[in-house]
Amino acid sequence: MRLLDEQAIEHIALGASLLGTGGGGDPHVGKLMALNAIRKHGPVKLVSPSELPDDALIVPSAMMGAPIVIIEKIPNGQEFITAFQGLEGILNKKVYATIPIEAGGVNSMIPIAVAAQLGIPLVDADGMGRAFPELQMVTYHLDGIPASPMVIVDEKGNRVILNTITNNWAEEIARVCTVTMGASVMISLYSMTGRQVKDSGISGIMTFSELIGKAITNARKTNTDPLEDLLDITKGYKLFQGKITDVSRNISGGFNRGLCAISGLDEYTEQSMEIAFQNENLIASKDGTVVASVPDLICIIDVDTLIPVTTETLKFGRRVVVLGIPCVSKWRTPKGIETVGPRYFGYDIDYTPIEKLAAKQEG
Amino acid sequence: MRLLDEQAIEHIALGASLLGTGGGGDPHVGKLMALNAIRKHGPVKLVSPSELPDDALIVPSAMMGAPIVIIEKIPNGQEFITAFQGLEGILNKKVYATIPIEAGGVNSMIPIAVAAQLGIPLVDADGMGRAFPELQMVTYHLDGIPASPMVIVDEKGNRVILNTITNNWAEEIARVCTVTMGASVMISLYSMTGRQVKDSGISGIMTFSELIGKAITNARKTNTDPLEDLLDITKGYKLFQGKITDVSRNISGGFNRGLCAISGLDEYTEQSMEIAFQNENLIASKDGTVVASVPDLICIIDVDTLIPVTTETLKFGRRVVVLGIPCVSKWRTPKGIETVGPRYFGYDIDYTPIEKLAAKQEG
Numbered sequence: 001m002r003l004l005d006e007q008a009i010e011h012i013a014l015g016a017s018l019l020g021t022g023g024g025g026d027p028h029v030g031k032l033m034a035l036n037a038i039r040k041h042g043p044v045k046l047v048s049p050s051e052l053p054d055d056a057l058i059v060p061s062a063m064m065g066a067p068i069v070i071i072e073k074i075p076n077g078q079e080f081i082t083a084f085q086g087l088e089g090i091l092n093k094k095v096y097a098t099i100p101i102e103a104g105g106v107n108s109m110i111p112i113a114v115a116a117q118l119g120i121p122l123v124d125a126d127g128m129g130r131a132f133p134e135l136q137m138v139t140y141h142l143d144g145i146p147a148s149p150m151v152i153v154d155e156k157g158n159r160v161i162l163n164t165i166t167n168n169w170a171e172e173i174a175r176v177c178t179v180t181m182g183a184s185v186m187i188s189l190y191s192m193t194g195r196q197v198k199d200s201g202i203s204g205i206m207t208f209s210e211l212i213g214k215a216i217t218n219a220r221k222t223n224t225d226p227l228e229d230l231l232d233i234t235k236g237y238k239l240f241q242g243k244i245t246d247v248s249r250n251i252s253g254g255f256n257r258g259l260c261a262i263s264g265l266d267e268y269t270e271q272s273m274e275i276a277f278q279n280e281n282l283i284a285s286k287d288g289t290v291v292a293s294v295p296d297l298i299c300i301i302d303v304d305t306l307i308p309v310t311t312e313t314l315k316f317g318r319r320v321v322v323l324g325i326p327c328v329s330k331w332r333t334p335k336g337i338e339t340v341g342p343r344y345f346g347y348d349i350d351y352t353p354i355e356k357l358a359a360k361q362e363g
Numbered sequence: 364m365r366l367l368d369e370q371a372i373e374h375i376a377l378g379a380s381l382l383g384t385g386g387g388g389d390p391h392v393g394k395l396m397a398l399n400a401i402r403k404h405g406p407v408k409l410v411s412p413s414e415l416p417d418d419a420l421i422v423p424s425a426m427m428g429a430p431i432v433i434i435e436k437i438p439n440g441q442e443f444i445t446a447f448q449g450l451e452g453i454l455n456k457k458v459y460a461t462i463p464i465e466a467g468g469v470n471s472m473i474p475i476a477v478a479a480q481l482g483i484p485l486v487d488a489d490g491m492g493r494a495f496p497e498l499q500m501v502t503y504h505l506d507g508i509p510a511s512p513m514v515i516v517d518e519k520g521n522r523v524i525l526n527t528i529t530n531n532w533a534e535e536i537a538r539v540c541t542v543t544m545g546a547s548v549m550i551s552l553y554s555m556t557g558r559q560v561k562d563s564g565i566s567g568i569m570t571f572s573e574l575i576g577k578a579i580t581n582a583r584k585t586n587t588d589p590l591e592d593l594l595d596i597t598k599g600y601k602l603f604q605g606k607i608t609d610v611s612r613n614i615s616g617g618f619n620r621g622l623c624a625i626s627g628l629d630e631y632t633e634q635s636m637e638i639a640f641q642n643e644n645l646i647a648s649k650d651g652t653v654v655a656s657v658p659d660l661i662c663i664i665d666v667d668t669l670i671p672v673t674t675e676t677l678k679f680g681r682r683v684v685v686l687g688i689p690c691v692s693k694w695r696t697p698k699g700i701e702t703v704g705p706r707y708f709g710y711d712i713d714y715t716p717i718e719k720l721a722a723k724q725e726g
Binding site: 156157158159160161162163164165169172173176177179180181 | 519520521522523524525526527528532535536539540542543544
């Protein structure tokens with residue numbers, strides 16, 4: 001157990017937004033939410049999964065929807081009190097701790113704010129080790145943990161509770177509710193025992209995010225090659241460097257879908273990269289060849305500051321570096337690939353681990 | 364209290380489908396559902412609102428969605444056991460009786476099946492005195508009774524519980540859930556006390572439906588003018604007679620919308636009528652002049668058998684009579700007109716009671 005202070009939150013917000021792979025919302029908005037909460041309620045206890053009692057009730061807290069909307073609809077804090085009370089009533093048990101569902105600018109921060117506000121611990125684990133756009137795309141799902149009962153609350157005071165026969169039905173019904181309720185809502189789902197978190201969660205994600213955040217922060221202060229540090233920490237690969245030349249976007253069905261084209265600079269002159277996204281970056285192709293794909297992480301960062309660029313802030317002319325980072329091993333199982341591999345997102349390619357693709361590029 | 368037998372159910376199904384004003388689903392499918400239930404579980408006790416204990420919990424049961432879908436998705440009977448158990452858990456009280464939300468071919472029958480299956484009484488009242496397409500269009504809403512907690516269940520086993528800040532939000536969220544869950548679902552909402560049913564319900568709707576059904580059945584056996592009987596019972600007006608020449612339809616957003624054109628026959632030769640519908644018939648215009656509008660009832664019946672024709676079975680060439688029937692007085696209040704008057708449905712006309720419009724036509 002350790003306490004998260006303001007400095008830690010700054011680093012986690014920054015690092016998690018790299019793991020958000022373009023999705024997961026604006027880290028600045030998320031950070032303000034978390035900082036406000038700890039200033040008001042005191043610092044948050046971060047506990048590792050191994051510290052959890054096996055029978056404790058652990059409840060994730062997150063937002064769902066096109067993340068850009070949250071800039072205008074910052075949660076009022078009442079949402080999760082309502083949501084957790086609803087779940088406690090159904091499950092007939094007190095919530096012991098909250099946990100993020102994914103790593104990202106907003107969804108790593110909301111559980112901090114919730115933990116501060118409710119005075120409960122925050123678990124140092126998540127269900128993705130990155131961000132993904134759909135609710136069934138969690139390691140909890142791979143291990144058969146049901147998303148239901150799922151609570152959806154909006155800032156107006158509407159509350160929806162889902163009990164679905166599959167986690168994909170939870171995604172489908174929750175998605176249309178989200179769109180109707182104002183395109184961005186707060187959710188709680190995948191209530192788990194401490195034992196289940198230990199078995200199915202991605203342990204240490206907050207600490208990992210903090211480490212990444214520190215490296216990015218230090219990059220602005222150092223004279224040596226700061227990218228090397230970041231690649232070391234993440235075991236990542238530099239895939240490309242260049243200038244964004246085109247971004248096409250389509251917000252529909254509750255998703256932010258699009259394509260980003262990057263024209264090469266420096267050692268990548270005369271080359272081009274195209275990145276397809278659905279909230280998160282899905283596929284990166286260099287001169288028509290896939291060089292990284294889900295579930296591996298494709299991260300776009302600013303060339304000077306190394307600050308992660310979300311798919312919502314991709315802009316013509318921005319100079320960026322593209323990184324590829326291996327996903328956690330749970331995603332590389334057959335059920336993992338079936339759940340979040342390229343074919344699930346409609347791309348007719350097999351998943352190849354980024355380590356192999358990188359070796360091919362080198363060779 | 365009286366028992367509903369098979370004969371009574373036949374009559375109620377037929378009569379309620381007239382009050383369904385084109386909506387409310389296929390009376391044959393509804394009837395089969397109710398008949399199967401009483402054959403299996405025994406006859407149903409019909410109680411009048413005055414017989415209810417003031418503090419008894421009364422829960423409506425209904426289907427929601429494009430009613431044509433129910434032909435392929437007949438409820439399996441488990442839905443309401445699940446839905447009512449959910450509500451009993453939330454409200455911490457046993458359900459005393461069920462009640463229809465509206466009069467219509469399916470939604471008058473489902474509460475009979477539910478009452479038989481659960482062994483509870485059925486209340487002789489509803490919340491519309493007819494059928495309407497949206498959830499807030501009930502007299503309960505006019506009296507400030509909340510639709511929440513609302514339970515939505517599908518035949519697959521998915522369950523959604525809504526707690527909304529307004530009844531219009533219940534309609535909006537439930538509508539998108541319905542579409543996503545397969546276009547037709549079972550619902551429970553507007554849980555009430557016996558006292559509230561006495562104050563806000565439309566008393567005697569099942570008995571009234573039965574009376575209408577008897578008149579339609581007898582029409583096939585009599586040699587005198589059978590339409591007179593039906594007009595007497597309903598205090599209705601014959602608005603038109605003719606042949607359907609055109610039906611345009613658009614199933615979208617969970618609604619069945621369209622226009623029906625009728626070319627006059629007999630005393631209406633050279634005249635034409637147009638009827639606009641959204642699940643239910645909304646506006647009837649004769650040669651461009653409105654002769655009836657919501658909330659008054661516009662009913663299309665077969666010219667020979669007087670059997671009601673639903674908006675889903677309107678067909679080119681069918682010979683029909685169009686009736687107009689005054690709605691219950693609760694709809695003629697300012698809040699009633701605001702909730703279900705022509706302007707709510709997007710028509711730029713004031714509501715004029717059918718009695719006045721009929722007098723104008725005569726004069």
